[in-house]
Amino acid sequence: MCGITGFISRGIVDPQHVCRRMTDAISHRGPDDAGVWVDSDVGIALGHRRLAILDVSPAGHQPMSSAGGRFQIAYNGEIYNHLEIRRELESKLGGVAWRSRSDTETLLVAIETWGANATLRKCVGMFAIAVWDRLRRRLLLARDRFGEKPLYYGRLGSHFVFGSELKALRLHPGFDETIDRDSVALFLRHCYIPEPRTIYQHVNKLPPATILEVDERGQAGSLEHYWHVTDAIDAARERPFAGGDGEAVDRLEGLLDTSIGLQTIADVPVGAFLSGGIDSSLVVALMQRQGAAKTRTFTIGFSEKAYDESSHARAVALHLGTEHTELVVTPAQAMEVIPQLPSLYDEPFGDSSQIPTYLVSKLAREHVTVSLSGDAGDELFGGYTRYGIARQLHAGLRRIPDPLLARIPNMIRSRSPEWWDRYLRLAAPILPRRWEGARLGNKMYRLAELMVKSPWELYHGLVSHWSQPDRVVIGCEGAESPVRELMSQPSALSYAEQMMYWDLLSYLPGDILVKVDRAAMAVGLETRVPMLDHRIVEFAWSLPLHLKVRAGQGKWILRQLLNRYVPRELTDRPKTGFGIPIGSWLRGPLRDWAEALLDQGRMRGEGVLEPALIRQRWLEHLSGNHDWGTLIWEVLMFQAWMEGKDERPAAVMAAVST
Numbered sequence: 001m002c003g004i005t006g007f008i009s010r011g012i013v014d015p016q017h018v019c020r021r022m023t024d025a026i027s028h029r030g031p032d033d034a035g036v037w038v039d040s041d042v043g044i045a046l047g048h049r050r051l052a053i054l055d056v057s058p059a060g061h062q063p064m065s066s067a068g069g070r071f072q073i074a075y076n077g078e079i080y081n082h083l084e085i086r087r088e089l090e091s092k093l094g095g096v097a098w099r100s101r102s103d104t105e106t107l108l109v110a111i112e113t114w115g116a117n118a119t120l121r122k123c124v125g126m127f128a129i130a131v132w133d134r135l136r137r138r139l140l141l142a143r144d145r146f147g148e149k150p151l152y153y154g155r156l157g158s159h160f161v162f163g164s165e166l167k168a169l170r171l172h173p174g175f176d177e178t179i180d181r182d183s184v185a186l187f188l189r190h191c192y193i194p195e196p197r198t199i200y201q202h203v204n205k206l207p208p209a210t211i212l213e214v215d216e217r218g219q220a221g222s223l224e225h226y227w228h229v230t231d232a233i234d235a236a237r238e239r240p241f242a243g244g245d246g247e248a249v250d251r252l253e254g255l256l257d258t259s260i261g262l263q264t265i266a267d268v269p270v271g272a273f274l275s276g277g278i279d280s281s282l283v284v285a286l287m288q289r290q291g292a293a294k295t296r297t298f299t300i301g302f303s304e305k306a307y308d309e310s311s312h313a314r315a316v317a318l319h320l321g322t323e324h325t326e327l328v329v330t331p332a333q334a335m336e337v338i339p340q341l342p343s344l345y346d347e348p349f350g351d352s353s354q355i356p357t358y359l360v361s362k363l364a365r366e367h368v369t370v371s372l373s374g375d376a377g378d379e380l381f382g383g384y385t386r387y388g389i390a391r392q393l394h395a396g397l398r399r400i401p402d403p404l405l406a407r408i409p410n411m412i413r414s415r416s417p418e419w420w421d422r423y424l425r426l427a428a429p430i431l432p433r434r435w436e437g438a439r440l441g442n443k444m445y446r447l448a449e450l451m452v453k454s455p456w457e458l459y460h461g462l463v464s465h466w467s468q469p470d471r472v473v474i475g476c477e478g479a480e481s482p483v484r485e486l487m488s489q490p491s492a493l494s495y496a497e498q499m500m501y502w503d504l505l506s507y508l509p510g511d512i513l514v515k516v517d518r519a520a521m522a523v524g525l526e527t528r529v530p531m532l533d534h535r536i537v538e539f540a541w542s543l544p545l546h547l548k549v550r551a552g553q554g555k556w557i558l559r560q561l562l563n564r565y566v567p568r569e570l571t572d573r574p575k576t577g578f579g580i581p582i583g584s585w586l587r588g589p590l591r592d593w594a595e596a597l598l599d600q601g602r603m604r605g606e607g608v609l610e611p612a613l614i615r616q617r618w619l620e621h622l623s624g625n626h627d628w629g630t631l632i633w634e635v636l637m638f639q640a641w642m643e644g645k646d647e648r649p650a651a652v653m654a655a656v657s658t
Contacts, residue, residue, distance in 0.1 A: 001028030002445050003049040003076040003521070004063070004130055007172055008218040010043045013217040021169040023047030029076070029164060030055070030519045033182060037063040037072055040218050044132055044139065045096060046074040047168075051524055053078060053266050053370060059100035067099070068109040070135050071591035075207050076164055077127030077149045078528070079103040080262035084112055085122055116140055116211055120226045124262065128206075139214040145227050146376075146532050147195070147509030152201035153220070161203075165518075166346035166511060169203060174521050176202045177645065182479035184348070184608060184638065188469035191350035191634055192510045194482040199347035199641075209510055214592075218452030229505060232491060232534065233490040236542040246546050249560045251539065253286075255559075259533035260372070268369035271296030274324070276312030277376025278383070278571055283530055285320055285565035287372065291533060294323040298355055298364040298371065304581050327363050334580060342641040344522050350465070350634035351515050353576030353580045358519040365525040375512055376531040379503045380540040382554035386462050387496045394495055397453050409448035417441025418625055441613055442626055460484070460498050463507065466629055472610050482506075496547055502503065504537075583629025587622055594632065596620070597639035606642055609635065 003026035005019070012018055019036045021359075027034070030049025038045045047063035063074045066161040079085070082103035089109055090096050096109060103125075110119040111131060126148035131140045141162055144152050152169055159174035164419045169175055180201045187193045195205040206212060214220045235521060241248055264270050267566075272284045274297040288295045296316050301310025310326050317324035337355050344358070362370045378384045397405065415423075420441035442469065450461045460483070461467070470478045483506045489498060520527045540548075550556040562571060586594055596602075598618055600611040613636055621628040 002076040003164040003168070004042070004128060005161075006042045006130055007159055007161040007170040008214065008216065008290060009159040009161075009172070009174065011158070012028075012043065012173070012247065015043065015045045015573050017039070018172065019045035019047045022163065022171045023049055025167045026165050028193070028524060033058075033061055035062050037065075037074075037380060039132070039134075042137065042650070044216075046072060046130060046132060047360070048074040049165075051086060051369070051526060053268055053526060054082075054103055055101035055268050057100070060104060062101035062104060064104050064114055066106060066474045067097070068112070070133065071112060072107055072132045073108055074130045075107060075127060077103050077125055077129075077144065078263075078526070079106060079123050079125040079127065080259075080265065080533075081124040082106040087478045088122075089113060090119055104289075114592045116142060117224070117226045120312050124535075130162060137216040140578070141206055141212045141214070141352055143206045143210060144505075145229075146537075147535050148517070148529060148532060150514070151206040152198060152203055153206055153212065154200070155218060155220065159216065160220065162215055166198065166200070166203065168341070176200065178202065179475045179608065181473050181608065185469040185473040185476045186346045187241060187350065187638065188466040188472055188634055189464045189481065189633075190483070190506075191465050191512065191630070193347055193349075193382070194506060194516060196509050197482060199359065204266075217374065218463045227534070228546070229501075229537070230490055232538050233501070233541045236538045237492070237610075239542060240544065241539070241542045241547075245547065245560070248543060248557055249564075251560055251602055252536075252557055253564075255533070255539055256282070256530060257284055258291070259530040259536060260288055262471055262533075263372060263528040263530050264290065265593055266370050269296065269367065269369040270372070271298060271364055271368035272372040273297075273364065273374070274299050274313045274322070274576050275374075276309050276314075276316050276571065278375070278555050279377035279561055280313075281316045281374075281571055282558055282562045283372055283564055284316070284322060285562065288320045289565070290321055294321060296344070296364075296368055297322040297324045298367070299324075299326045300360045300363060301326060302334075302356075302580070303328060303330055304452070306653060307508075307579055307581055311656070312570070312573070316566055319566055320571060322472050325367060327359070329356070329359055329464065329590060331585065335585070338590075338593075339638075340522075342644045344518050345514070345641075346518075348638040348641045349514065349632075350513050350637045352580055352630070352633050354515050355517055356579055357515055358522065361516075361520040361525050361527075362523045363475045365523040366522075369524075370526045370528060371520070372528050372530055373516060374531070375516065375529045376508060376537075377558055379500055379508050380531060380537060380548075380557050381556075382496055382545070382548040383500075383558075384503070384554070387499050387549070387554060388552055390458055390462055391495055391497060393450060394453075394455060394458055397451065397458075402453075405451055405453070412444050412448040417445055420444045421557075455495055455498060456484070459502060465634060472613055473611055474608060483516060484586040487638050496545060496549060509625075558612070583621070583627050586629055587624070596634055597636050597643070598632075603639070609638070 005022045013374040015038050026051050030051045033050035035048045046063040046211050053194050065072050126144045128149040128151035128155045129142045133285045156174045156176050161172045163169050163171045178201045183197045183199050185192050209225055211424050273285050274280050299310050299313035301308045302632055337358050424440040449467050452458050468474045489501050516527050603609050603611040617628045620626040
């Protein structure tokens with residue numbers, strides 16, 4: 001795991017100096033080594049920060065040149081099957097005089113032999129790659145299939161810049177910090193900024209599974225997909241899995257064994273996050289079975305019992321016999337992370353589980369350099385509770401006549417949330433027990449937003465936070481969410497499968513993978529996601545839905561496999577997520593901090609957010625009659641980002657020619 005950056009710029013007095021400053025800005029991604037390569041004749045520079053995982057010797061130094069000197073590469077990630085690719089290259093070329101044991105060199109020889117597109121289709125891994133072809137005078141940028149590794153790029157006047165994080169791009173003297181207000185609105189809706197957008201008007205995220213070619217003048221061509229999940233799903237569904245339940249579990253076990261075996265290859269210590277839930281427990285169980293030594297596992301707990309899962313993780317670790325480390329975090333320790341968040345994430349990011357993710361990454365980094373996670377199990381095997389909620393709601397709404405359905409939202413809103421709380425408490429004996437103590441009035445108002453028959457609109461409503469963000473952002477033009485483009489999908493999917501597909505292409509790369517990458521790389525920890533081996537993804541989509549969701553419960557096949565290694569009673573409990581009590585903290589220890597950022601005069605002066613609407617939500621939250629904790633947190637993350645966005649060292653400006 002590393003960090004990369006660079007540019008194609010004419011007229012820079014000292015490109016070496018500029019690139020080094022950009023590279024140093026992401027030193028946390030690679031504390032072990034740094035390198036810069038510049039071709040002043042073209043004005044191209046590549047920068048690299050190294051976290052040494054494979055071949056930790058100086059032979060793995062980057063940027064790295066191909067043996068013949070045609071290609072220069074700066075690369076972030078891991079190609080798990082690079083030894084297999086080496087063997088194929090040796091067979092094709094009649095032997096290769098390797099200079100290192102690194103997967104970086106494997107990539108160089110493969111690209112030189114097969115070209116970029118064919119090489120990337122052979123790769124099993126996670127990566128962001130920048131390759132300069134000195135013969136064709138072209139820069140090639142590429143990203144892994146699911147977006148595990150980040151890559152930003154932009155055309156800034158006459159300059160083309162790219163990098164693993166925005167903080168590197170911001171140190172280029174030509175950087176344009178104009179905020180994209182439509183992106184602010186999308187952030188308030190989704191709690192992250194969906195790709196390809198970023199918070200800046202002139203910078204994009206490179207989409208997963210794509211290649212971008214840029215000429216020597218910094219002009220970018222069209223994006224080219226070397227793999228597409230839609231094609232993979234269509235192919236999988238043309239060859240559906242035809243075996244029985246036990247055969248499906250056996251097949252999944254074999255695929256996960258292979259993936260975990262590849263992803264535990266490293267020349268540094270490897271461990272795993274363990275929450276005690278289905279996904280992480282399964283990854284750890286298979287790691288422990290494969291390894292000669294005890295697997296190192298890590299979890300954090302909270303003093304607030306409603307948010308503490310450490311006892312569950314401890315029980316699983318004890319049963320499996322791992323070398324387990326846990327840390328119980330106090331509210332004060334968790335809140336110490338908050339001032340770092342704008343810098344860690346570079347653009348507004350509102351998933352508050354970023355805090356425990358950072359803390360468990362920091363804990364793991366004290367003992368290992370690589371940690372495996374159980375991410376992607378929900379998207380692939382139907383684990384999110386909203387899938388069941390949406391399916392039932394959609395079925396019910398379809399039975400309501402359109403004229404009545406159109407009136408129901410106004411009927412709900414004709415009464416206050418407090419009125420609904422009082423009224424529905426009278427019905428408490430017939431309501432589900434999980435609703436005891438819930439703010440049912442808020443749920444009624446939320447339901448009013450979801451009274452739609454369109455499957456897409458219902459899903460979009462469920463994943464929306466601020467339902468009308470264009471009213472909150474001043475000057476927003478109401479841009480269509482990039483997520484809506486995912487309406488084009490493989491054919492003949494059930495509604496649950498449609499939602500899984502939308503999440504796989506939006507929520508997973510936009511929220512989950514971003515959260516983990518930035519939190520872990522802030523402390524120099526590489527994270528790996530065994531379930532995102534594309535062969536597991538393709539297998540998951542070949543399965544009939546009843547092998548994923550059965551009796552209203554998701555991840556059926558994962559549960560059956562886990563039961564082979566861990567007793568069901570240790571993991572069979574409702575899904576809780578990785579949350580923190582952000583709502584109560586905002587009414588308590590975080591109140592003064594929040595008040596300062598939500599000051600109406602301050603927001604009015606910044607001219608981005610509508611102060612009155614936000615103030616109304618804030619006062620309603622403080623009153624305790626509404627729980628707007630998630631919505632307020634997102635506004636606070638934007639305000640905190642605004643507060644720190646102008647901290648760009650001025651010295652770099654001297655490097656640009658006048």
